[in-house]
Amino acid sequence: MVDQHIKLPEGSIEKQTTTLNLGPTHPATHGVFQNILELDGERIVSARQTVGYIHRAFEKIAERRPLYQITPLTDRLNYCSSPINNMGWHITCEKLLGLSLPKRVDYLRVIIMELARISDHLICNSIVGVDTGAYTGFLYVMQYRELIYEIYEEVCGSRLTTNIGRIGGFERNFTNTAFEKLEKFLKEYPDVLREFENLFTRNRIFMERTMGVGPISADRALNYGFTGPNLRAAGVDYDVRVHTPYSSYEDFDFIIPVGTTGDCYDRYLVRDQEMWQSLHIIEQAYKKVKEFKGTEAEVYHADVPEYYLPDKKDVYTKMEALIWHFKIIMGEIDIPPGEVYSSVEGGNGELGFYLISDGGRTPYRLHFRRPCFVYYQAFEELVKGSMLSDAVIVLSSLNLIAGEMDG
């Protein structure tokens, strides 16, 4: 037998493990981040994460911008569900300003936010499918994400980075086309989701690839600051929509699905059930919106001239509107001093905004509590001892989004 070992220089120690760089990957996959895995055969011994490849200094930029110009920054946090981020930001500003909104605006917001949640969870679950080798489901459900994007387009004019809504409401009323598309979605989507479930939920290959992979106990999950579906999969029923209701969520009837083991399969199931609950909420909200009659049915924003951009038509014809328009665009509105923390249930968990104003025209300090950033640090604990292929599934089932991680 030939000795195949390479002769090492004297005094050196032979390394028993392999180092593998998982990433940095192309932005179109999960976003740009790197994992340095230490492998013993195919078992993961340790993992070291590197983040920050697409850090864009949003918090610093926000210190020089009037409130309404910060909305587009929030789009780019979790870009799979940017309307939720936009709304979260508007709700934070409204809390600072002490505004209360008409009910119809709240319900319209709920519709948009729940659509965003569906599109977010849809991506995440179908990507878990792709990573376990089932590509069909992913392509199939993309049609319905498309339909959701068309609804956004009807409401705000853009699709991915939406910049939807304004402080005080929406920039325009929902058109009839928007409602028609919403009805189409409500009618067709349940069948699609059911078929999607048929593909995955009791699929033996899928179950064996995901069950028991990347589990976390409720205690550890809480200690790691998990929120959202990932925390609920571990069995903690914490949901910002219920614990600190915003945008009239207390008017709706829905269930918080929880898992038990916190593994990839439970995370899949929780997201799946949440999509059903979101559908349920949208149906209720749409029903409530339809109940408004007469002038009430035309309300789509609160009366806050200092922050809500007036209609372009009014700007050209009315003095008052022209003045407000000018003041808002030039950033000449002083924000009342205060310190406020407000959070919404984003696609990945508690998306918090900590805003300090010193009475100037821009925030003194703004911090985003980005759920992805907080829970990604648990990655090593989740994958230690499991196989290399499991690491990829854990990545996708945590729904890591680099935009949210890097801020």
Add this chain to the structure above:
Amino acid sequence: MTLSNETIKQRLIEKFEGQVIGFDEPYGMLTFEAPKELNLKVLQFLFDDNELKFRFLTDLQAVHYPNQPGRELAVVYHLHNLIDNVRIRFKVFTGIIQPEIFTATNLFSSANWMERETYDFYGVNFVGHPNLIRILNADEMDYFPMRKEYPLEEQTRIDKDDEMFGRG
């Protein structure tokens, strides 16, 4: 039984005998501060106490106040009691010359990256942190960019040659 802000306040005053100060309730969230040497003791007390149970660290970040000599940097903890659903905000101030405060990583695993981020942007030195290196910025950076002495570019500056930016 729900936990009221008043109860939390009384418990803290009782335990720390007037060292926890500055109680306020902006927008309903109880806010207070403690001397920086006590930050871990306060966090531990809030965590362990059977009535208070603040066991979820929602957020941790710093704020820079350049006009407060000796207490330029504030480290702000947002804590959440998930059982009674109460949130509080806890601040610790430190001077900018030697911005050292104790790490909360032993209490909350989530504090690890949050503290690294705070160090990265404000240079707060968390004593006892297992791996206090930059996280979002480049490793070779030698300043702390979120401090107020690094303002963003003045938007009205005129010394820029617009032609260089294709706007000539």
